[in-house]
Amino acid sequence: MASSDDAALSVEPNPKAEAFWQWSLDFYAQEKVKDALLILQDRYGYNVNSVLWSLWAPQQNWYFDQAEAEEITSSITHFHRYSVERLRETRRYLTSAKHHFPKNEVEAYRKEVFALELKGEKLLQARLITASLDILGQRTSDNTQQEADPE
Numbered sequence: 001m002a003s004s005d006d007a008a009l010s011v012e013p014n015p016k017a018e019a020f021w022q023w024s025l026d027f028y029a030q031e032k033v034k035d036a037l038l039i040l041q042d043r044y045g046y047n048v049n050s051v052l053w054s055l056w057a058p059q060q061n062w063y064f065d066q067a068e069a070e071e072i073t074s075s076i077t078h079f080h081r082y083s084v085e086r087l088r089e090t091r092r093y094l095t096s097a098k099h100h101f102p103k104n105e106v107e108a109y110r111k112e113v114f115a116l117e118l119k120g121e122k123l124l125q126a127r128l129i130t131a132s133l134d135i136l137g138q139r140t141s142d143n144t145q146q147e148a149d150p151e
Helices: 015-028 033-044 048-060 066-076 077-095 103-148
Strands: none
Touching: 015 033, 015 048, 015 103, 033 048, 048 066, 048 103, 066 103, 077 103
16 A cells, blocks of 8 residues: 555545545554555555455444455455556656656656555545445345345
């Protein structure tokens, strides 16, 4: 996950998704948390947004079985792989000096890529929340149906 002082990225407003985003930024900013999460991401291939979701969801009294958790986290796999990871790779590439290119322009470009990476991270988190709410809503619907039609 990337961090930024500018957490107000424009993505379709969802109060739960926004609460998760803000919590994630605050949690990520804690001493040693960022380093630990980046080790999970870079060394072991974990999706930091899925890790953060797995820590945040129980705080909302949202509990999912393994199949539900896999359904939720797999809903972001392709977007993460083909968008956010590629932006992160590009941003990291742009961090080192690029001979024959103006340093200040490359740095400005890197910051733009970083902003897009953050926007992608926020979209991933919003999708995790939407998928979570879909499953929780389905449970409520199933329970209501069972109460209305006792066998």
